[in-house]
Amino acid sequence: MTLLRPFVEEDNSDLLEIEKLCPHGNDKIAESADKSPNAVARYDMYDNWKIYVAVENDRTAGWIGWTLKEDVNGTKYGYLIEIAVHPQFQKHGIATELMTKAEDDLRENGASYAYGYVFEENDASNALCKKLGYEIVNEMQLNAFFTYKQRNVSDDFSIRLADNEDIPDIVNLLNEYHEGWANFVPYTPESFEAHIKRVPGYGLDKLWIALSGEKIVACAGLWDVSTIYRMCYTKEPASMKIYGALLNFLKHFTNVPKIPAENEFFTNQTMVDYAFVPEAPDAMENLINYMNNATLDLESISIAAMFFSDDPLFPVLQRFKPFVEKWGFYQKSLDGEDRKFELIYPDFRDFVL
Ligand SMILES: CC(C)(COP(=O)(O)OP(=O)(O)OC[C@H]1O[C@@H](n2cnc3c(N)ncnc32)[C@H](O)[C@@H]1OP(=O)(O)O)[C@@H](O)C(=O)NCCC(=O)NCCS
Structure with a gap:
């Protein structure tokens, strides 16, 4: 008989343990997190x-x-942050009971729909969501490129860390960039300040701007996610193993990216609060080059951004030849109404494995 009860602090160690035993993926590729x-x-x-x-x-x-x-x-609306069932208890309907509990609670609290992200290779979770009536309504992409070498920064733009006086202009840029996107709540300078202070491993000292003359034409922040978790591939795809072996050899002769071995924990910097004026994708590219150079001494191995493919950042990041992972954006109506989800604001707080 399964009992469902609210979390208490004493559950922490069990949750950490179960998380390690519950990689997201299949027998070709799977990834896991350590949140200790x-x-x-x-x-x-x-x-x-x-x-x-x-x-x-x-x-x-x-x-x-x-x-x-x-x-x-x-x-x-509700965001299903995470779900995991200990391998010894899987396939006994426990996830179904937990999902039903979350949906009932969200419905009671006025949520119109629930959403969540599932890695495309996570066979069990994709099947679970579909069985429970969730539908993929968009695709979220993780684009990551390795930070291991200096990149050229053009002097067409001046790039520097943001300071307090820049916040109103940054807020305007972010609000214009995301105007009309589903789930985007425009910032005020006050709400933006509160937001950057609230995310551990992020802050004004990790938020950069690119200026053309006096005007801010691009902004982006880097969130050091190692404050919350580290991840590893518990099952590394064969192509990554071959690439890793090749780089292991080449590193004796030249500067190469660090490819983590299977089960080796690593961390990245997540690109957040990015925006640029439509006529200045080059400012964004240079800003990313600049951030790359600013993070070379950190232990993280890459810069990663998560977004939907209709985000204007998409073509800019393709210039970095990123490694790409796809995640289904699942949605289920809780009030019976059908919704269209086109341009969606990627709330970066959601992007923790
Ligand atoms: C996904 C997970 C939570 C499912 O937990 P569970 O308690 O075993 O799920 P249930 O027993 O309620 O299964 C419900 C449905 O999910 C699907 N499912 C569950 N496990 C599956 C598996 N290994 N392969 C394929 N489908 C699976 C099936 O459709 C199943 O219905 P069925 O029993 O009628 O076939 C569990 O496998 C897990 O912890 N995985 C690792 C962590 C994870 O991926 N979390 C989700 C991140 S988005």
């Missing part, structure tokens, strides 16, 4: 959240976490 010491640190970035733990014969069998968000029109 605090399995739930990511939740503090949200205004509200709930975690329910499944207990089977006094043992922690799994958990689910979710948060209720609200868009600019006052529509409430």
Whole structure:
């Protein structure tokens, strides 16, 4: 008999343990996270959240976490943050019970729909979502490029760290860039300041701007996600193994990217709060080159950005020949209404494995 109950702090070690045993993927590629010491640190970035733990014969069998968000029109909706079931308890309907619990709670609290992201190679989770009536309504891409060599920064733009006086202009740029995108709530200078202070491993000292003359034409931040988690490939694709072996040889002669070995934990810098004026994709490219150079001494191996393919950042990042992973953006209506999701704001707080 499965008991579902709210999370308590004493569950932390069980959650960390289960997470390690629950990679996302299949027998060709799978990735896993280590969130120690605090399995739930990511939740503090949200205004509200709930975690329910499944207990089977006094043992922690799994958990689910979710948060209720609200868009600019006052529509409430839920984000299913994560779900995991201990391998010994899988295929007994526990995830189904946990998902149903989250949906019921979201519905009771006025949510119109629920969404979540699933790695395209995560066979179990994709099947679970489809079985429970979720549909892929868009595709989120992770684009990451390795940071290991200096990149040229053109002097067509002046690039520097942002300071307090720049915040109103940065806010205008972000609001214009994302205007009309689903789930984007325009910032005010005050809400933006509060937002950058709230994310651990991020802040004004990690937010850069590119200026053309006096005008800010591009901005972007880097979030050091190692403050929350590290990840590893528990199953590395064959192509990555071959590439890694080749680079291991070449590193004796030249500067090469660091490809983590299977089960080796690594971390990246996640690109956040980026925007640029439509006529200045080159400013964005130079800003990314600049951020690359600024992170070469850090332990992270790459800069990663997550976005939907209709984001204007997409063609800019292709110039960096990124490594790409695809994640389904699943949605399920909780109020019976059908919704269209075209341009979607990628809330970067969601992008923790
Ligand atoms: C995904 C996961 C939570 C499913 O947990 P679970 O308790 O075994 O799921 P359930 O028993 O409720 O299964 C419900 C449905 O999910 C699908 N499913 C579950 N495990 C599956 C598997 N290994 N392969 C294919 N489909 C699977 C099936 O459609 C199943 O319905 P069925 O039993 O009628 O075939 C679990 O496999 C897990 O923890 N995976 C690793 C972590 C993860 O990927 N989390 C989700 C991140 S988005």
